[in-house]
Amino acid sequence: MKKYPGDIETRAIHAGEPNPRIGGAVVMPIFQSAMYETAGEKSYDDITYIRLNNTPHAQALAEKLAALENAQAALVTASGMAAISTSLLTVLSTGDHLLAQDCLYGGTHDFVTRDLEKFGISYTFIDGNDPESWEKKIRPNTKAMYVETISNPLMQVPDLKAVVDFAKHHRLVSIIDNTFASPINFRPPEHRFDLSVHSATKYLNGHSDIVAGAVIGGTGLVEKITHRLNHLGGSLDPHAAFLLHRGVKTLAVRVKCQNDSALQIARFLEKHPKISKVNYPGLESHPDHGRARRLFDGFGGMMSFELRGGVEAAESFIRRARLPIVAPSLGGVETLMTRPSRTSHSGMLVDERRRLGISDELIRFSVGIEAPSDIITDLDQALKSVE
Numbered sequence: 001m002k003k004y005p006g007d008i009e010t011r012a013i014h015a016g017e018p019n020p021r022i023g024g025a026v027v028m029p030i031f032q033s034a035m036y037e038t039a040g041e042k043s044y045d046d047i048t049y050i051r052l053n054n055t056p057h058a059q060a061l062a063e064k065l066a067a068l069e070n071a072q073a074a075l076v077t078a079s080g081m082a083a084i085s086t087s088l089l090t091v092l093s094t095g096d097h098l099l100a101q102d103c104l105y106g107g108t109h110d111f112v113t114r115d116l117e118k119f120g121i122s123y124t125f126i127d128g129n130d131p132e133s134w135e136k137k138i139r140p141n142t143k144a145m146y147v148e149t150i151s152n153p154l155m156q157v158p159d160l161k162a163v164v165d166f167a168k169h170h171r172l173v174s175i176i177d178n179t180f181a182s183p184i185n186f187r188p189p190e191h192r193f194d195l196s197v198h199s200a201t202k203y204l205n206g207h208s209d210i211v212a213g214a215v216i217g218g219t220g221l222v223e224k225i226t227h228r229l230n231h232l233g234g235s236l237d238p239h240a241a242f243l244l245h246r247g248v249k250t251l252a253v254r255v256k257c258q259n260d261s262a263l264q265i266a267r268f269l270e271k272h273p274k275i276s277k278v279n280y281p282g283l284e285s286h287p288d289h290g291r292a293r294r295l296f297d298g299f300g301g302m303m304s305f306e307l308r309g310g311v312e313a314a315e316s317f318i319r320r321a322r323l324p325i326v327a328p329s330l331g332g333v334e335t336l337m338t339r340p341s342r343t344s345h346s347g348m349l350v351d352e353r354r355r356l357g358i359s360d361e362l363i364r365f366s367v368g369i370e371a372p373s374d375i376i377t378d379l380d381q382a383l384k385s386v387e
């Protein structure tokens with residue numbers, strides 16, 4: 001871990017900014033140039049070119065993101081899946097084995113179960129909350145362990161300390177998808193994780209207008225992943241880099257607001273007679289609440305819930321709510337909701353989804369920065385009209 005000066009709110013604004021400022025510009029300009037004049041570079045990776053992830057904007061963003069999580073280095077990618085797939089394909093080779101949390105974002109779950117085997121890489125799922133069971137699942141060829149800080153869509157918080165201890169003990173690379181928590185609420189390098197990956201499409205950018213990703217960690221690993229990304233080609237384009245840079249600056253105010261609003265909304269839903277279950281780590285009733293309280297600076301803006309009355313009631317509620325936009329993403333300034341069984345987790349086998357507890361009626365809810373009282377009033381009217 002590296003410690004950067006200033007609180008996280010300050011680092012989000014000032015870390016990684018060009019010094020001196022380019023032409024005095026307060027905001028770093030868009031570098032709409034694919035290639036840069038040759039300046040005596042000695043290796044291919046040093047030539048400045050957008051795909052090689054070393055343009056001024058790629059570097060400024062990498063420095064800012066590393067500073068946010070107090071890590072040595074970072075890499076910005078074309079999407080969250082580019083960050084995840086490139087990281088896994090860097091730390092794992094043919095013949096290797098991965099231990100992965102059983103309840104993951106659908107795209108990651110699909111990549112692990114459908115694509116990794118084509119590279120000769122095997123996997124075993126683990127229950128993130130049952131460290132005793134991991135010893136039985138590890139193999140001599142296990143090389144990495146993969147979890148999510150807050151799992152999608154059930155909002156479970158795995159035993160993160162046990163994950164790091166286990167990975168260190170067995171010399172595995174520990175990788176965590178920190179998208180849902182964001183660096184404001186949890187910074188994996190401070191907890192000795194080797195790699196933190198993000199869908200920057202979500203909280204880091206925060207405005208639902210680009211797709212981007214990030215890998216944050218130690219210099220050696222990030223360099224290896226950059227080299228692989230340079231060949232796989234998942235680099236962020238200059239305009240998206242500009243927007244991400246702008247979005248990250250307001251990360252702290254957005255996420256703190258979302259932490260506060262989500263807690264109020266979760267408390268309202270938990271008490272509502274038409275709601276049967278709310279998954280939000282900030283609620284005392286959440287099984288991982290104690291752990292979340294110890295580890296996190298805030299509980300985040302993501303929750304999921306079920307209505308009494310099943311899929312029909314869920315669909316009717318979704319139709320009647322006016323403020324939340326029905327869309328399958330998260331982490332933006334607008335409140336979004338979706339049924340994961342229909343969207344993010346529709347690629348999973350139905351039996352597998354049910355075994356994990358992802359019911360067809362489950363609604364995933366991403367709290368935006370609207371006034372929480374307006375959201376609650378709207379949810380209340382939508383719930384009242386559900387039979």
Ligand code: PLP
Nearest residue numbers: 079080081105152179199201212
């Ligand atoms: N990780 C999590 C937790 C996600 O929710 C998502 C997308 O929803 C991803 C990764 C993939 O990110 P992207 O869509 O930017 O590729």
